[in-house]
Amino acid sequence: MSAVEARSLTKHYRRRGAVKVAVDDVSLTAAEGEVLGILGPNGAGKTTTVEMIAGVRRPDHGTVRVVGLDPFADRAAVRRVLGVQLQAGYLHGALTVRELARLYRTFYRDGRDPDVLIERLGLAEQREVRYEKLSGGQQQRVAIVLALVGDPRVVILDELTTGLDPQARRQVWAVVESLRDGGATVLLVSHQMEEVERLCDRVVLLDAGRVVAHDTPAGLVAGAGLDQRVLFQVTEPLPAALLEAVPGVDRVEERDGRVVVTGSGDLLQEVSTALVRAGVVATGTRLERATLDDAFLALAGRPLGDDTSVRTTTEEAA
Amino acid sequence: MTTTAATTTSSSPARPRPTGGPGVRAWGALVAAEARMVVRDTAGLVMPFGMPVLILVMYGISEATEIVLPGSGGRTAFDVFVVPVVLAIVVGIVGVVNMPSFLATYRRTGVLKRLSVTPASPAMVLVAQVVVSAVQTALGVAIALVVATAAFGASAPASPEVALGVLALAAAAMYAVGMLVAAVAPSPNAALALGLVAFFAFGATGGMFGDVSNLPEPVARVGEMMPFGAAVQALGDAWAGQPVAAAHLAALGTAVVVCSLLAARLFRWT
Numbered sequence: 001m002s003a004v005e006a007r008s009l010t011k012h013y014r015r016r017g018a019v020k021v022a023v024d025d026v027s028l029t030a031a032e033g034e035v036l037g038i039l040g041p042n043g044a045g046k047t048t049t050v051e052m053i054a055g056v057r058r059p060d061h062g063t064v065r066v067v068g069l070d071p072f073a074d075r076a077a078v079r080r081v082l083g084v085q086l087q088a089g090y091l092h093g094a095l096t097v098r099e100l101a102r103l104y105r106t107f108y109r110d111g112r113d114p115d116v117l118i119e120r121l122g123l124a125e126q127r128e129v130r131y132e133k134l135s136g137g138q139q140q141r142v143a144i145v146l147a148l149v150g151d152p153r154v155v156i157l158d159e160l161t162t163g164l165d166p167q168a169r170r171q172v173w174a175v176v177e178s179l180r181d182g183g184a185t186v187l188l189v190s191h192q193m194e195e196v197e198r199l200c201d202r203v204v205l206l207d208a209g210r211v212v213a214h215d216t217p218a219g220l221v222a223g224a225g226l227d228q229r230v231l232f233q234v235t236e237p238l239p240a241a242l243l244e245a246v247p248g249v250d251r252v253e254e255r256d257g258r259v260v261v262t263g264s265g266d267l268l269q270e271v272s273t274a275l276v277r278a279g280v281v282a283t284g285t286r287l288e289r290a291t292l293d294d295a296f297l298a299l300a301g302r303p304l305g306d307d308t309s310v311r312t313t314t315e316e317a318a
Numbered sequence: 319m320t321t322t323a324a325t326t327t328s329s330s331p332a333r334p335r336p337t338g339g340p341g342v343r344a345w346g347a348l349v350a351a352e353a354r355m356v357v358r359d360t361a362g363l364v365m366p367f368g369m370p371v372l373i374l375v376m377y378g379i380s381e382a383t384e385i386v387l388p389g390s391g392g393r394t395a396f397d398v399f400v401v402p403v404v405l406a407i408v409v410g411i412v413g414v415v416n417m418p419s420f421l422a423t424y425r426r427t428g429v430l431k432r433l434s435v436t437p438a439s440p441a442m443v444l445v446a447q448v449v450v451s452a453v454q455t456a457l458g459v460a461i462a463l464v465v466a467t468a469a470f471g472a473s474a475p476a477s478p479e480v481a482l483g484v485l486a487l488a489a490a491a492m493y494a495v496g497m498l499v500a501a502v503a504p505s506p507n508a509a510l511a512l513g514l515v516a517f518f519a520f521g522a523t524g525g526m527f528g529d530v531s532n533l534p535e536p537v538a539r540v541g542e543m544m545p546f547g548a549a550v551q552a553l554g555d556a557w558a559g560q561p562v563a564a565a566h567l568a569a570l571g572t573a574v575v576v577c578s579l580l581a582a583r584l585f586r587w588t
Contacts (some may be wrong), residue, residue: 019565054435076437084435090427092351094358099351106347107340107438130358 001068003154003185004030004053009062022048023059024209030202035176035186037200039193039292041302045209046147046189047087050156053187054084066154083152085143087159091300093132097123100131101145108150117145122171137164137212144172148179155179158189164181173199175212193292203292207300217292224298226290230261230271232282239278246274340438348438348446355420362419366411366454370404370462378470397473401466402553403525406546408458410520413492415513417451418500422509425500431588440587448493455489476559480522484556484567487561488549491570494587495545495576501585520546543569545586 022024023045030036038046051057051063055071055078064071076243091100091260092305101108101114114123119128121141126134131142140163161169176199179186190196196203205213205220213220227250234257243252248265261271268287275282290298297303377383377400385395393442421444424430430440443496466472475481495516503509518526523533523541530538541547547570555562 056431056435079435079437082435086428086432086435089432090429091432092355092424094355094427095351099354103347103351104436106344107436109341146432288368 002029003032003034003064003067004036004066004187006049006053006224008064009049009052009059009064011045011052011057012060021209023052026204026206026209027060028204028211028214030185031188031266032153032185033180033183034201035180035188035199037196037203038135038187038189039191039196039203039296040212041191041300043208044206046191047158048208050158050187050189050207051086053106053146054086056084056086056157080150081153083147083150083155085147085155085160087156087162089143091131091139091146094130096128096130096137097134097142097145098127100142101149104146105149111150112148114145114149117148117299120171120175121145122168137168140164140251141172144175148175152184152186154187156187156189159191161190161192161195162190169195195291204297205296207296212299213295220292220295220299221290224290224295226298227262227264227296228267228290230263230268230285231288231290232259232275232285233239233257234259234282236280238280242278242280243271243274246270325422329402340442344438345442347444348442352420352443352446352450356412356416356454359420362416366416366458367461368409369411370407370458371465373404374419374462374465374470375398377530378466383470383472387558389560391473393473393476396466396470398554399525399550401462401472402550404415404462404466404558405553406488406524406549407521407526408462409455409489409492409549410517410546411484412451412455412519413489414499414517415496415510416454417447417493417496418513420447420505421497421508422503423506425587426506428463428588434587444497450491451496454490458527459485473557475553475557477556480554480562482558483550484549484562484570487567487570487574488545488553490571491545491549491577494574494581497581498577499582499586517546520544523547525550526557528582534560545570548573556573 005157006029007027009023009026010021013020013022026045026049028036028038038049039317040046052059052062053066053071055075056066056074066078066082069078071082094140095103097118098114101118105111105114115127118124123138123141123145126138127218131139134142140160144157144160147157148203157186160176161172173195176186176188188199200217200264202214202216203220204211237254238254238259243249243261248267249261249263251262253260261267267286272285291303293303362440377396381395382400383394387393387395387398390398402576410583424443430443432441433440463472467474472540491507499509499513503512520541521527523530523537524544524547526546530541543565548566552566552570
């Protein structure tokens with residue numbers, strides 16, 4: 001059994017007479033102990049998808065199982081094992097960080113020490129500060145504390161490092177890594193590539209409410225059919241057709257001593273060997289691989305950073 | 319509290335956890351949290367604690383403390399008219415103005431939604447707010463009564479148990495109205511505005527600003543059956559030792575039932 005299993009989730013919104021499809025037939029699974037990234041541009045349906053999995057929004061179609069339980073029918077049981085950090089959630093403003101953490105700890109039978117969690121998220125100095133007086137990034141980290149204080153087996157983190165400075169971001173990443181090491185399953189909503197490449201075992205790529213790809217980060221890059229590039233400099237022109245014959249090489253461009261070799265496979269090794277054999281002196285050799293950003297561009301046909309609105313249909317039924 | 323399944327390894331998929339909702343500890347923590355929210359909202363304390371005292375002082379230095387009413391066991395106009403109005407103000411402000419503005423804020427800012435993804439239900443917050451409001455009401459009433467008796471020689475009600483019962487019923491009616499306000503107000507601002515309008519409408523037609531006999535007859539009759547007017551009339555009777563009119567008790571009871579049912583039906587959590 002998967003820790004999280006969503007099948008054919010669909011959610012429509014009706015706005016000004018038009019029916020908008022926020023999430024369109026999305027299926028995904030996360031195995032126990034896995035960190036599953038949910039990645040996509042704004043408006044791709046990421047938050048709506050995880051809110052349906054969390055039992056906050058009821059899907060129009062489709063089913064959700066969290067550790068085998070239905071978040072709506074088995075609400076109480078799911079609440080005990082699922083920790084949720086919602087985007088743009090707010091808390092009792094006049095309570096301090098510690099008061100909030102202790103309050104939420106009382107909701108669970110088993111759980112983690114609130115003070116330890118506060119410390120691990122770098123909020124020790126803000127322990128006695130009221131929530132309403134915290135910066136956005138600090139409030140964000142309080143939300144993570146509360147999501148984890150019940151020691152959940154499944155955690156949903158929606159845009160967990162948005163608005164955090166680099167140091168706080170690394171603290172949060174370390175916490176997610178320790179969650180994974182502890183055997184928890186994590187659904188990580190993000191539009192940050194670095195975060196996803198570092199933390200996620202697998203990634204679901206969403207675009208305009210649909211799943212574009214569901215694979216490991218490396219698999220996504222490979223599956224997008226993107227080439228690698230080897231770049232280097234030479235002091236003398238390359239012997240004619242030297243590299244064109246090397247296995248995996250698709251294209252060679254040379255201009256003013258700068259060479260760019262495009263291809264696939266074990267490109268760097270093959271090119272280096274060929275150059276050494278021919279006695280060519282190459283300097284500043286480096287390999288450029290496609291990133292998840294490039295993969296998204298290739299799979300969805302536009303850059304990840306683009307704001308895209310949800311697809312609009314004019315059907316009357318919602 | 320037992321944690322029978324805490325030692326089960328995470329490799330078993332559906333680790334059975336103890337069933338049942340959050341325990342006494344969670345309820346206690348939530349009530350404490352709401353109490354902190356209310357106490358730290360200093361501005362919200364001015365009205366239920368300050369305004370009644372101000373009104374007591376204004377009337378206390380008038381001749382109201384000297385006019386003895388016949389058939390009330392020697393009680394004055396201050397005892398039978400002013401003190402009931404002041405107590406109705408306390409229950410009204412706490413129930414109709416303060417409580418709904420907290421709840422509407424919790425809904426707007428996502429506090430209720432956040433709680434809905436924990437084992438605690440957002441309904442627990444509503445209950446905790448009512449508990450804290452009841453304590454706040456009791457405190458406000460106590461302060462008002464101490465000031466009235468110590469500073470202006472007010473007499474205790476001729477029928478203390480009746481007065482207490484009426485006060486409890488009036489508080490329930492005001493909280494029910496407050497829940498309805500919280501249920502229908504689309505924003506915290508709207509909740510505050512709606513609560514204030516309801517409070518002043520009830521108050522104006524119920525004797526908060528003095529004798530209602532100057533009002534047009536139908537307005538005064540309606541006001542008398544609204545929670546504020548009914549509370550003032552019934553409390554006045556209890557103070558004077560007169561039998562409380564069944565119509566006033568029925569009016570308060572109706573407000574409790576109708577407003578609670580409507581609130582339960584209309585309340586939105588997000």
